Amino acid sequence: MQVRITSKHIDVTNDIREHVIDKIEKMPKYLSSIKEIEVVLDGKQRGKVNVEMIARARHRKVFVVKGADKTVLSSVDQASHKLERQLMKEKAKKRDNKHKRGMGLT
Numbered sequence: 001m002q003v004r005i006t007s008k009h010i011d012v013t014n015d016i017r018e019h020v021i022d023k024i025e026k027m028p029k030y031l032s033s034i035k036e037i038e039v040v041l042d043g044k045q046r047g048k049v050n051v052e053m054i055a056r057a058r059h060r061k062v063f064v065v066k067g068a069d070k071t072v073l074s075s076v077d078q079a080s081h082k083l084e085r086q087l088m089k090e091k092a093k094k095r096d097n098k099h100k101r102g103m104g105l106t
Contacts, residue, residue: 001028002036010043016072023080024053030087033058039079041072051075053083063087 003024005017024037034057042050049072055063063086067079 001034004036004038005041006038007041008044010041010049010072012041016041016076019073020076023076026080027055027083027087030084031057031091033061034087039076041075043072049075051079053079055083055087057090061090063090 003021005012005020020039024039027037028034034055036056038054038056040052040054042052044050045068047070048068049070051067051072053063053065053067057063063083065079065082065086067075067077067082069075069078
């Protein structure tokens, strides 16, 4: 899985980079088909830091989430939590579709 971290109007320190990577490394356990995750940090708004996470998976599946909060770390936490929920929902959809045929319906 590839990880790209880009920033606009904000400096990315090693602590921020490590925090983002720690959060992103957990994503494949929710959906194993993820190929790439891009994280965009934007500090342009007054008093808020915007974080956008774009996850690309096989079969042209794209998941986009946004988070905004006063600090970079809390924005990353917020966006990663949203992404986790989207990936769990996608995995549940795949899992449910596999077992519909076994209910006797044709």
